[in-house]
Amino acid sequence: MNSSLRLVTAEPGLSRYASLAQALRARVVAGEWPPGSALPAESQLASEHGVALGTMRRALELLVEQGYIERIHGKGTFVRQGLTGATMLRFFRFDSGTGEVPVSRILQRSRVSAPAAVSRTLGIGAGEPVLRLHRLRLMGGQPRLFEELWLPLDLFAPLAEDDLTEWDDLLYPMFARRVQVHVHRALDDIGFAQLSATQARHLGLPAGHPCAQVQRSAFDRTGRCVEVRTTRGDAHAFHYTVTIT
Amino acid sequence: MNSSLRLVTAEPGLSRYASLAQALRARVVAGEWPPGSALPAESQLASEHGVALGTMRRALELLVEQGYIERIHGKGTFVRQGLTGATMLRFFRFDSGTGEVPVSRILQRSRVSAPAAVSRTLGIGAGEPVLRLHRLRLMGGQPRLFEELWLPLDLFAPLAEDDLTEWDDLLYPMFARRVQVHVHRALDDIGFAQLSATQARHLGLPAGHPCAQVQRSAFDRTGRCVEVRTTRGDAHAFHYTVTIT
DNA sequence: AAGTGGTCTAGACCACTCT
């Protein structure tokens, strides 16, 4: 129980609380405190680093802003779990707007070597093995979204040959549970296109039908890209709201 | 020079800094410090209200988050000007992607009584008079965006019959300068649709061509809706990026 | 040099959660 001081060497041009935040973030990312677990109390962290309480609070506030931790009054400070999921629905409005989670059906799963564009986004070597999925999402029995996913095999190998009935409707909680991949941030690029014959068939729409197209890159806490996905759905069901300030 | 104390009665269930922020926001909204002007120094505000410096700083931080003021190290605290403009371009990518401001051409201006949907969004009585505009925006000589705008006449009367050559390419700075309407927040709802024959003609595209459609409501500092606008452009030029955390 | 906001300290006290 040696309570040795952890002094943070002041980075040039960085305030002390910013340096502290950097150091703490590194320990979170390294897994010293796993997702969902509690950090030491702010008072303990402060004395451990030889700074005033207010300074440590500023550092922790930064990590909250950056999405690494969350604080609960009276309980403690916790490492955030990954994103919960169902987020694609934020872009589409189908008639049954009851907030229900779409049912997911895996149409195809194969081990392939990554196409150039995919390996570049995933940040892996050209032609490295990836898991490719075709996935249909249904609401009220109707097929609504068609997805293509690419997952780097080194992280997702256990999911390459299991029973497909073990796949959940929501992927991110499943990724966390079964392969310890926690999606921390996602970047969605929205565009417009027309459905290919194959895509259209799966969605029960005519080929060439206008579709909204969401290209997602998802990242874990270390900043590594762990998923590339393209989602397509009827353009007429698309809507999204942005607030500008 | 009476330095009387301005005590803020603590609202039940509100922290002192939150109450202070509320009180200061009311004075900003009321125009006690006009847009672009400086607030008193934080030290003066603190002693004026009989609170510690740190408490006043927390209050001012809140107003920064909410977009009412901005602080510049070494200079002071200033009431924010309205949004600058050119923001529609965030949704489209045309070949000449040089960040140039699109040239604006007013095609039509008329005084009409507000349609039901418009008067509802503007929060004015049914059939109240509004200024309706059709506006084309061009980049590199090519027509790219077609806009319909509705402005409540009580605020924009001076713009109802002036020389149209006095209209700028960017509306919001002009609104601030000529009718003292400062747009503080805007809400954009994105969807996909097809161009009507008239819309298509203005954009040099075939009728029924797919288009991205942005429906904007713009608000001033008091929270009043001061503009309703629909912007349409070629769906293939549309793109938008969202980060999820 | 004077005035501004930004950082940091070392406390006290309050509000919430759990047992």
Added chain:
DNA sequence: GAGTGGTCTAGACCACTTG
């Protein structure tokens, strides 16, 4: 009641901007 985070104080000192 013990432990947590949230608020508030009354200072000191630093960094930036302007005359």
